[in-house]
Amino acid sequence: MDVLLDIQGLKTYFFTEAGVVKAVDGIDFHVGKDEAVGLVGESGSGKTVTGLSVLRIVPKPGRILAGTIRYEGEDLLSKSEEEMRKVRGSKIAMTFQDPTTSLDPLYTIGNQLLEVIQEHRKGLSKEEALEQAMKLLEMVGIPEPELRVRAYPHELSGGMKQRIAIARALASRPLLLFADEPTTNLDVTVQAQVLKLLEELRDKLKMSLVMITHDMGIIAETTQRVQVLYAGMVAEVAETPSLFRKPRHPYTEALLQAVPRIDQRKELKVIPGNIPNLINPPSGCRFHPRCPYAKELCWQKLPQLEATDDGHMAACHFWRELSLRGV
Amino acid sequence: MASITTYVIRRLLFMIPVFLGVSILTFAISNAAGDPISLIRQGLRSAPPEVLEALRVYYHLDQPLYIRYLYWLWNILQLDLGESISGTPVITRMGAWVLTTLELQIPALILAVLIGVPIGVYSARHQYSKRDVSITTFALFGYSMPTFWLGLMMIIVFSLYLGWLPSGGAAGITRVWWGSEFSDRIAHLIMPLLVLTYVQLATFVRLMRGNMLQVLREDYVLSSRACGLRERTVIYKHALRNAISPIVTILGLGFGSSLAGAPALETAFNWPGLGYQFVVATFSLDIPLIVGITVVITIMLMIANIFTDLIYAMLDPRVRLG
Amino acid sequence: MQKETKPESSTTVKREVTAARGERRGASQWAVAWRRFRRNKAGLAGLFIVLFFVFIALTSTWLAPYPSRSFQALYEGEAGQPPSWKHPFGTSRAGLDIYSEVLHGTRGDLYVGVGATVVAILIGMVIGAVAGYSRGAGSDVLLMLSQVFYTIPLLPLILLFARVFSILVAQGFGLTLILLLLGVFGWSSISFIVRGEILRVRELEFVQASRAIGASKFRIIFRHIVPNILTPIIITATLFIAGNILTEVVISFLGFGDVNTSTWGITIQEGITYMRTEWWTPVFPGLATLLAVLGFNLVGDGLSDALNPRLRD
Numbered sequence: 001m002d003v004l005l006d007i008q009g010l011k012t013y014f015f016t017e018a019g020v021v022k023a024v025d026g027i028d029f030h031v032g033k034d035e036a037v038g039l040v041g042e043s044g045s046g047k048t049v050t051g052l053s054v055l056r057i058v059p060k061p062g063r064i065l066a067g068t069i070r071y072e073g074e075d076l077l078s079k080s081e082e083e084m085r086k087v088r089g090s091k092i093a094m095t096f097q098d099p100t101t102s103l104d105p106l107y108t109i110g111n112q113l114l115e116v117i118q119e120h121r122k123g124l125s126k127e128e129a130l131e132q133a134m135k136l137l138e139m140v141g142i143p144e145p146e147l148r149v150r151a152y153p154h155e156l157s158g159g160m161k162q163r164i165a166i167a168r169a170l171a172s173r174p175l176l177l178f179a180d181e182p183t184t185n186l187d188v189t190v191q192a193q194v195l196k197l198l199e200e201l202r203d204k205l206k207m208s209l210v211m212i213t214h215d216m217g218i219i220a221e222t223t224q225r226v227q228v229l230y231a232g233m234v235a236e237v238a239e240t241p242s243l244f245r246k247p248r249h250p251y252t253e254a255l256l257q258a259v260p261r262i263d264q265r266k267e268l269k270v271i272p273g274n275i276p277n278l279i280n281p282p283s284g285c286r287f288h289p290r291c292p293y294a295k296e297l298c299w300q301k302l303p304q305l306e307a308t309d310d311g312h313m314a315a316c317h318f319w320r321e322l323s324l325r326g327v
Numbered sequence: 328m329a330s331i332t333t334y335v336i337r338r339l340l341f342m343i344p345v346f347l348g349v350s351i352l353t354f355a356i357s358n359a360a361g362d363p364i365s366l367i368r369q370g371l372r373s374a375p376p377e378v379l380e381a382l383r384v385y386y387h388l389d390q391p392l393y394i395r396y397l398y399w400l401w402n403i404l405q406l407d408l409g410e411s412i413s414g415t416p417v418i419t420r421m422g423a424w425v426l427t428t429l430e431l432q433i434p435a436l437i438l439a440v441l442i443g444v445p446i447g448v449y450s451a452r453h454q455y456s457k458r459d460v461s462i463t464t465f466a467l468f469g470y471s472m473p474t475f476w477l478g479l480m481m482i483i484v485f486s487l488y489l490g491w492l493p494s495g496g497a498a499g500i501t502r503v504w505w506g507s508e509f510s511d512r513i514a515h516l517i518m519p520l521l522v523l524t525y526v527q528l529a530t531f532v533r534l535m536r537g538n539m540l541q542v543l544r545e546d547y548v549l550s551s552r553a554c555g556l557r558e559r560t561v562i563y564k565h566a567l568r569n570a571i572s573p574i575v576t577i578l579g580l581g582f583g584s585s586l587a588g589a590p591a592l593e594t595a596f597n598w599p600g601l602g603y604q605f606v607v608a609t610f611s612l613d614i615p616l617i618v619g620i621t622v623v624i625t626i627m628l629m630i631a632n633i634f635t636d637l638i639y640a641m642l643d644p645r646v647r648l649g
Numbered sequence: 650m651q652k653e654t655k656p657e658s659s660t661t662v663k664r665e666v667t668a669a670r671g672e673r674r675g676a677s678q679w680a681v682a683w684r685r686f687r688r689n690k691a692g693l694a695g696l697f698i699v700l701f702f703v704f705i706a707l708t709s710t711w712l713a714p715y716p717s718r719s720f721q722a723l724y725e726g727e728a729g730q731p732p733s734w735k736h737p738f739g740t741s742r743a744g745l746d747i748y749s750e751v752l753h754g755t756r757g758d759l760y761v762g763v764g765a766t767v768v769a770i771l772i773g774m775v776i777g778a779v780a781g782y783s784r785g786a787g788s789d790v791l792l793m794l795s796q797v798f799y800t801i802p803l804l805p806l807i808l809l810f811a812r813v814f815s816i817l818v819a820q821g822f823g824l825t826l827i828l829l830l831l832g833v834f835g836w837s838s839i840s841f842i843v844r845g846e847i848l849r850v851r852e853l854e855f856v857q858a859s860r861a862i863g864a865s866k867f868r869i870i871f872r873h874i875v876p877n878i879l880t881p882i883i884i885t886a887t888l889f890i891a892g893n894i895l896t897e898v899v900i901s902f903l904g905f906g907d908v909n910t911s912t913w914g915i916t917i918q919e920g921i922t923y924m925r926t927e928w929w930t931p932v933f934p935g936l937a938t939l940l941a942v943l944g945f946n947l948v949g950d951g952l953s954d955a956l957n958p959r960l961r962d
Contacts, residue, residue, distance in 0.1 A: 017688055057552045059544065060454070081558075089555030096553075101546040104565050106572070106643055115564075116554045152644045168554060341796065348797045349806070356809050471891070471943040473898050476917065476935035483928045580800075587802035591899045595921075605805055606903055609812045621805050628802055 004176055004208050005031040005054065005092075010067035012046075012053045019279035023049040023062070025232035028305065031176060036202060036209045038219040038226035038240065040255070044275045046232040047212045051094055051178035056084050071176070090120045093169035097181040099161035103153040109164050110149035113137075113171065120172040136167040139204075141197060159190035163197065173205055180212045195222055216259045220244060228252050231276045231286035234305055238312040245326045248314040250291045253324040261327065285317070293322055331640045334647050338636045342629045353621045354396050358614065399618075417619040420604075425623060427497055428589055428600030431519055436582055438520075439527035446528075447535025448567060451543060462532065469529020475591035478522045482595070485518065492518055495597030519596045527585060534577060538570035545569070572643045579635030583628040685955040692951015698944030706756040713749035717911045720744035729927050739929035741919055747930060751937045753911035758941065761828045761912075762894040766886050768832025773839025774882075780840065781847025792844065799837035804899070807834065811905040823907025827900055831893050838885060846878045880956045887949035891942045898938050913938050 007029040014021040024046040031037050039047040052058045054069055054076065069076040071092065076084065096102040104112060113133040118124055124132070130149070137145035140163040153161055162182060169177060179198060183191035199222065202209050211222050219226050219240060226243055228236040228251060236249035247253045257269040273290035276282055282289050284299040291298065297317050305315045316322070450462045486494035493504055493515050504514035542548065543566055551561045589602030597603070601620055608616040640646050686692050705712065715721055722728050722736065723744025732739040738747035780791035807830045817826055900906055901914025908915060913934035920930025 017685075052549075055553055057549060059549065085555050085557065087555070088553055094550070094553040096546050096550055098546060102550040104547040104551070104569065105645060106568050107565075115556060115560065119554070119556055119560075154645050165550065168550075171554070341793075344793060345797050345800050349801050352801075352806060353809065356806075356813055467943065467946060468939070471946050472939040473895055473902075473935060475899065475902060476931065476938065479917070479921075479924065479931050480935070483924065483932070487925050487928065583800070583802060584804075587804040590804060590808070590903055594903060606808070609808055610904070612812070617809060621802070621809070624802050624805060628800070632800065 002033040003030050004033050004035075004072065005029075006068075006070040007050070007054070008068045008070075010050065010053055010069065011065040012049050012058055012062055013065055014062040016061055021278045022232050022281065023278060024053060025281075027067075027229070027232070027234055029227055029234070031208050031210060033175075034202075034206050034208060035225065036211060036223045038223035039210055039212045039229060040214065040216065040219050040226060041229035041235075042214055042275055044231070044278060045229040047229050048180050050229075051180060051210065051212060054178070055088050055092060055094055057088070086120075089116060089169070089174065090172040091174050092176045092178070093172075093174040094178040095162075095165050095169045095180060095182055098185045099158055099165050100153070100185070102165050103161060103168075105153050108150055108152055109156075113149075113164075113168055116168050116171045132171070136171060137164070139170075139201070140164070140167045141193075142167075157190075158186050159193060162186060162190075162194055166194075166197065166201070170201065170205065170207075174207065176208045176210070177202075178210045178212060181214070182211075183218065184213075184215075198222065216244075216255055228255070231281055232278060233286060234313070234315060235287065236312060236314045236316075237305070242311060243326075246310070247324045247326055248308050248310075248312045248319045248322075249316050250293050250322065250324065251287050253326075254290075256327050257325070259327065285315070293318060331637070331647055334640045335633065335637055338633055342633070346625060346629065349625045350400065350618070350622060351396065353618050354399060358395075417615050421601075421619060421623055424599065424601045424604050424620075425627075427598065428586070428593070428602060430497070431516070431523060431593075431598060431600065432582070432585060432589065434516075435520055435523035435527055436578075436585070438524045439531055440578070442524075443528040443531030444535050444571065447532045448539055448562070448570075450532065450536045451539030451570075452562070454540060463536070466529040466532040466536075469526050470533065472526070473591070474522060474526045475595040477526070478519060478592055478595040481518050481522060497598055497600075519592060519598055523585070523592060527581065530581060531574070531578075534574050535570065538574060539566065542566045542570040568642060572639060575635050575639045575642065579632045582631045582635075586624055586627055586631075682955045686951055689951040689954055691947050692954065695944045695947025695949075695951060698940060699948055702755055702759060702941050702944065705752055706759045709752040709756055713746075713752040715746040715749035717749070717753040718745070718909060719749070722746055729923075731927075732929055738933040739927065741916075741930045742923045742927050743919065745916070745919070747916065747933050750911050750916045751913065751934050754913040754916060754934060754937065755941070757824055757910050757912035758894050758897055758914075758938070761824055761831065761897040762890045762941075762945075764825075764828040765831035765835065765893040765897075766889040768829060769836040769889060770839050770882060770886060771836075772832065773836035774843050776836065777840035777843025778847065781844040781851070791840075795837045795840045795844075798834065799841075801834070803834050804896070807831070807896075807900060808903065808905050811900060815905075824910055824912070827897055827906065831896060835889065835893070839882060842881050842885065843878055846881075850877065884949055884953045884956065887945050887952060891945035891949065894938065894942055894945070898934075 007027060010024050010027045010029070011022070012024040014023055023044075027046065027050060029039070029050065039050060041047050049058065049062070052062075053064050054071075056064070056076065058064060064077065067077070071087070076087065079087070103109065110130070110133060113136060114126075114129050117129045117132050117136075121129075133149060134145045137148060142148055142160060142163055148156070148160075148164075153164075156164070162185075166179075166182070182198065183194050186194060195218065198209060198211075201207065209222070211218060213219060223240050226238060226240050227234060228243075228249065230251050235251045236243065236247065238248070243252065244256065247256060254269070254271045258271060271290055276286055276289070282299065284297075284301050285291070285294070285303050288294040288298040295318070301317070303315045303317045305313045306319070308314050308319055312319075446462060450459045453459050482494050485492045495515075497515050498508075498512055504511045545566075547569075548561060548566055551565050552558075586601075589600060590606050591602070592598070593600045593603035594606055601624060605617070605620045605624075608620060710716075720728075720743055722730070722740040727736065728740055728744040729742040730736060730740045736746050736748060738751060740746055741750075776791055776795065780788050780795070783791075807827070810830055811823075811826065814826060817823070897906075897912065898914035898917070901912050902918045902921075904918055906912060906915050906918075916934040917931040920927065920932075920934075924931060
């Protein structure tokens, strides 16, 4: 499989008044061509910041401290800001969680689509650009695009806004899309539509997708491979079916157990404890305070990501000994 | 565009109760001080009873208060503001005063906006930098000090001590400063203008910086960057417009309170504008003049508000609906 | 960090943000906010300044070398003197010791500043609450009323009132009159905040749920609405105090204040006539005003920072 994006040892910290928040603290991550990869974890696990780091739009007071990010063989971290700007939107794109706030409320959506289209293709006349915009809207399933083009974001529903946000991100046919919680802020009925749309677009544009979410259900539905993040570090990496069948990291097991299932009569298992303090993370394995299997080694030594015997990568001292339950 | 018109009309209609409220209050209060006759009588020692009787009828003093108010309101709408105690019609003197006040207020406002907004943007973009800290401190002092007092301080230093600038008035009386009549006016305008601009600028910098900081954290700024838009576009097309919208209405209010607060600054500089005359009129309980000036100030305020409402509606489409 | 055995997760960045932002309240929210405020150096400086002035206001009677409005310096032949050891801020031509006047004036100005704010908050909360809770015409009328009061030009009306009721002023009620006027004309922004918050909370799902299970209006008010309005009201209050002090100084400077009490504005006003020669008379009370207002503004900004965190997830 061809590797499109290769991240090694990424560290992105936020230098706040309260202390240094180690949002991403050493992550390896890769995405292949035409592949759908999941990035899953609770809020604060570093999944969004990873996406922002790739595009190098991490807001202040954040900064990328270490690591390499290679896209199509080129090192993104050594590019100038101007070069990076050309990458954003045209080669790699990102959509955000809340479609209401990711569109500027003061401009029509036509205006916002046009500005992106015209930014990446200079020679286009206004009519040609407008045509492109219409095509984009059709592609994401917006009915009557001629009318919608003149509409303002607040006049549209959440589902439509998310589709438009996706259209804007895909305006220049990027090969890689980071979708950050694309369905979290939407009604349940609309969620399925948007996921289906993403699937179609991926197929049509031969695009790779990084699905950033906390919802294991979405991971199961849309991804081929998945990376589980916890407290800024990778806990487990595996092919999606295999991960669900038999996880090799206690955190993954806990996540899977927390998913409500209609065919099993059992209590919903809540993961005990709180999300970790990223300024002063727990010593050793970051998950140890909440891990039911933790032993003394766990808080003494930070486990490294190791290849397991069934094709997973797990950062746990005891992956060999533990027999974890899947779903 | 139709929705903008409806919005403006709605705001205009709102101004009517404001105007009524202010005029009623002013009228009632000033008449509580004493009816015009006894006040005028204080000026005219002995006046023949016929004159007093004529004045009584003129001021409708035989009628109850609310009738007098309605008469007065009717006159206002015909632009007749009555006569001040001194005898001259209120309205003739008002024109010059309005111009004098505006001569100071409008340039100050324009300068404050033109300088304040970019500084606020810069400050927000470089939050916590040394420049940002000095700008914030500079602004903090600006809106923490009494405007007129700063004026007094400047008069002490630049006028009384250094003698570089005139100490008061809008134009030279005993001498003509700096050559011509025009530069004389400029010489007189400099200090009050500087003071007023600084204080207003301070507020704008603070507001702009605050709004900008908030807006820069919004998702659409991040998503615009993610789409590869130029930083210039992100900041000036998206962030700035969003940050400035709420400020525009504050601008209107700010202008209004600057107008209303003009008395102090004008008094400090002996600047013969509306505010200064208002103070004089209030002291001498020249009721028609007091009421007249208050009405004019309110009208100017209303115009400023309508104007800023218009701009706000043009900037933010969400305002035009409900 | 020291060696841990089996540690608990300490308070997290996440929880700070969530707790400070969310609807769930606990003691931790105030503790968190206080910690943040403590880190804000400017806010602390402001607090120090404010406490300093409060201290002076309370102790001025004993602290000041001369009693309020005492023209003793005239009799001692020391009127119109520049700052010296005996009179650190100089004396006015009429014989006032400026230093004493500034100290005494602290009480007057704080009285007006804080008092007017309290009045404004009380009126604003009542009107805002009624406007928010009632529906239909009553609510609209109150809203309109608030908007009218928000727009009318404050100063001319106050000056007029003060002049007309100058009898009251002369009898020593001057400061209280100004206080009441400022409060009565200034409540509108508070009512907007209160009304807005009530409207917002009313529509929240869990409030509707509480109502459905029979929770009384009072319970809803105290548990949900009050914590949410406290923050903006506290911040607005500090800024109000700053503004009211400034307005009081303006009113007294223009000559509408009470000549028998010491306030900073009165002292400045008396210094105008002889500014040419006794320049120190208006300078020092103005500096005091600047410092006091600065203090309140810094506290307000610091509170605003502490209670509305801008941390990103």
